[in-house]
Amino acid sequence: LLQVYHSDPLSGHFGVQRTYLKIKNKYWWPNMKQSITQYIQSCLPCQQYNISRSKKPGRLQPIPPPEGPFQLIGMDYCGPFKQTPRGNQYVLCLTDYFTRWVVAAAVPDCSAQTTAEALFNEFICKYGVPAVILSDQGTHFHNQLMEAMSKLIGYNHTYSTTYHPQSNGMIERFNATFVPQIAKLQDKENNNWDEFLSPVVFAYNTGTHSTTQYSPFQLLYGREPRLPTDEKKSSFTFRQPNDYYEQLKKSMKLIHGHARENIIRKQHRYKTQYDKQRPDPHYAINDRVLIRRHGMKNKLEPKFSITPQIIIRAQHPVYVVRDEITQTETQVHINDIRPIYISKLN
DSSP: OIIIIIIITTTTTTHHHHHHHHTTTTOOOOOHHHHHHHHHTOHHHHHHOOOSSSOOOOOOOOOOOOTTSSSSSEEEEEEOOOOOOOOOOOOEEEEEETTTTTTEEEESSOHHHHHHHHHHHHHHHOOOOOOOEEOOTTTTTSSSHHHHHHHHHHHHHEOOTOOOOGGGGGHHHHHHHHHHHHHHOTTTTTTEEEEEHHHHHHHHSSOOOOSSSOHHHHHSSOOOOOTTTTTOOOOOOOHHHHHHHHHHHHEEEEEEHHHHHHOOOOOOOOHHHHHTTTTOOOOOOTTEEBBBOOOOTTTTTTOOOOEEEEEEEEEETEEEEETTTTTTTEEEEGGGGGOOOOOOOO
């Protein structure tokens, strides 16, 4: 009966309330609505195709702020943009997780070779070797050349979960910030957006960041930058280098401490807001689940995996699942997991 009133083409796989209202005037049995709910929850096509209107599961896991500059940097590509006369189509962005200092390099492509060269020339040769680099799992970052470079130079390269930009959210937010600024400044006829990249990055680095309450420039250099609009100084005071160094150490320790406190406070506030009324299910080894499918061009394709997935490794909120049919293993965030409901009525 439930199959006819829910799964039949003339019933259309509609939800609990609509199915219940169709049945209730013709049939009755104990716990009728409960059994209808269980049946529809366990309908595999509904689980694969239906879009959830509730918040995605999984609470926010903020990255603890580093103790100082360039201990952790995020790396990501932005583009492709329209090719400039200089041949550039992409921007490689690197953001320091402590100071929020940004380095951006316009490059012609996003190959592994280009990535390694830009990272070495634009960051390492100017600021030194970071302790950890965080990036997504794109082939331009996750390859033999970048792995060899990390071992040779001496930094750890970690990767965020696929299709989960929150893992490297800071660099994603900067990308969303600087693109409109460049678009406003560029000469659309000459398509010279790469000529404005450095000024836009400078403006960002010298502005007060809403999280740290300091500018990235001040957190990195211990002073405010001198801007073209500042008045010229008529006199200079020369000090002993040691005096300046001691004063710089004191001020840097002070502002770095304040900045770190501000980062933690902002993270806590955002996490509280994000986690409010958000489900946070945990899965165990051998649980059967469905995982969200990305990059679909056909709107009629199922939103979740066609075949069930078995959880083989659990490190909440990240899980490794194995396809029951193909045996393919995939790392997936809790955001993209949907439990499979199985009803005794089926």
